[in-house]
Amino acid sequence: MPRIKIYHEDHIDSPMWRVWQSFSSNPFALMGLWAVIFLLVLTIFAPFIAPYPAEAQDQQVLLLPPSWDPAGKVEHFLGTDDLGRDIFSRILHGVQLTFGMSLLIVGASLFFGFVIGSLSGMMRGIKSSVLSHLLDALLSIPSLLMAILVVAVMGPGLQNVFWGVGIAMVPQFVRVIHQAVHEELQKEYVTAARLDGANSVQIFWYVIMPNVWDVVIIQTTMAISAAILDIAALGFLNLGAQAPSPEWGAMVAQGLDNLLLAPWTVTIPGVAILFTVLSVNLVGDGLRSALAPIRN
């Protein structure tokens, strides 16, 4: 027997649920979310799925076209490159390097950006502006130049991309979080909480942060797509991941020699990057429009 409703009461959805409903009513955003989940699964399981190791060379099948081409073979689904390495396997191994690395970079810079940004946002006066403007200078160095500077100091390599892109990304998080916290701090509900006797930590965590999380989330999705593009661009310029590595940007660079002969060695890694960035951006866009009514 169903419960009898004695009182007429309106059910009010929680904000989280409303965001989810608004997000899932957008088919493109949902598509992007599925693609991102798929990529996350691949990041963990790709080495087990990939049919060949990333650097395995087969001299019998050099520059084999993808399998849908009449000359292609299904054993090498996306064809092979000039050293006979299976492109499909390399793409799968590259998910970890390009997508996984970008998650790592964004996670680390989010952490530091969050700490510095919220500290400087909660402070007032000269301390606050020194902390935030000090990093504004770093903001003016484009991420690629920052990575070039790091490479000049530490030499090329994938772990130095981590530092280069990370150092360039922290100031962006600091700036966004600082501004959001600072803006909320001026509002009246914060004063009300202060009059109720809340201390600074309570005000920060229970009063301000619920209204800042959406900014943080949006900035994080934007940062992930920017980080993927930066890692790939550095790999392409041969300043990041080095030659045998299956990082997608480096794969494009390695395919360049055979661009006219075997365009798929360049096209396929490029499509992989485009697919990844596009799905992250679709999720970010969906989140932004889902969060928009709450933010205003």
Next chain:
Amino acid sequence: MWRYLFRRITLFVATSMVMMAVLFIATGLFPADKAHSLSGIQYPTAEQQQQIEQDYQLNDNALLQFTAYLRQRLSGNLGISSNSQQEVAGELASVLPASFELSLFSGFLAVFLGVPIGVIAALSRNKAIQHSILAFTLTGYSIPVFWLGLTLAMWFGVNLGWLPISGQINLLYEIEHVTGFMLLDTLLSDSTYRIPAFHDALLHLILPAVTLAVLPFTLVVRITRQAVISVMNQTYIRAAEARGLHTFKILIRHAMPNALIPVLKSIGLMLGSFASYGIVVEVIFSWPGVGSWLVSGIYQRDYTVIQAGILSVSLLIIFLSILIDLMHTAINPMSRKELYASH
């Protein structure tokens, strides 16, 4: 306003100082002798060594070294390139105009195409047009620029053979270096082939400029669309409609001045990624600008070139973003309210 101007100038100086300090610290960390990484002279004679130590005060403490570094750099002494043995300042002056030409051209392309398309996307009632514009901009925003450049070069340069894919001008034309802007130089030159040369330079410019314009174009479209949508819902637009004005006139006279303000602001925020993309595009199309110069500098571990490239690009970005900030405040009375508020 003057107070604001003064504050922005202070900010410019302070930010540039911090930037120079970062660069100075990084220079100290380069895996080379400090005298080498500062001056670019790899095997100095005893006199040169003494001169370098005197110029950069290498025997004093870090603070004095930094002031000496500032003095040298600001007086235009960027050292010599250890690769070409030329003055770095001279090389920089010869590559900067090419980069300006490319970025100005693609910037104009992005704004003059992006704003109208953004307006169309905002005003169109047709769902198909709206969705296709949004899908196109999202793809353009997500595409890796090096791959886009290669693909365009493949199609239009190699397969179709319509456009040249490398350099600034065909080497057959001998154009005197006057302004460094190849389009102007070809017109200014007094040779008989100046019109074909101009035509050739223009053809060389198209592919890199289009590749570089894709990112700012998509951002301009998106931001214009957002801004126009939010402005068209304002009450003063309804008032203008009630008075019976034509939609086009409302758009030009009432909506656009307000809608373009966020576009201006976003251009300021975009400068950094625009510069990053510019470097990659210059490398792909062998455009003789700062980007390809800087990247070849890093391949050859040419420390003075790296410093000069990063310094010039970052200073330019700091300057332009503060300039755009000033313009934004000057034309937007709304933001002046924040100016005088205490926080």
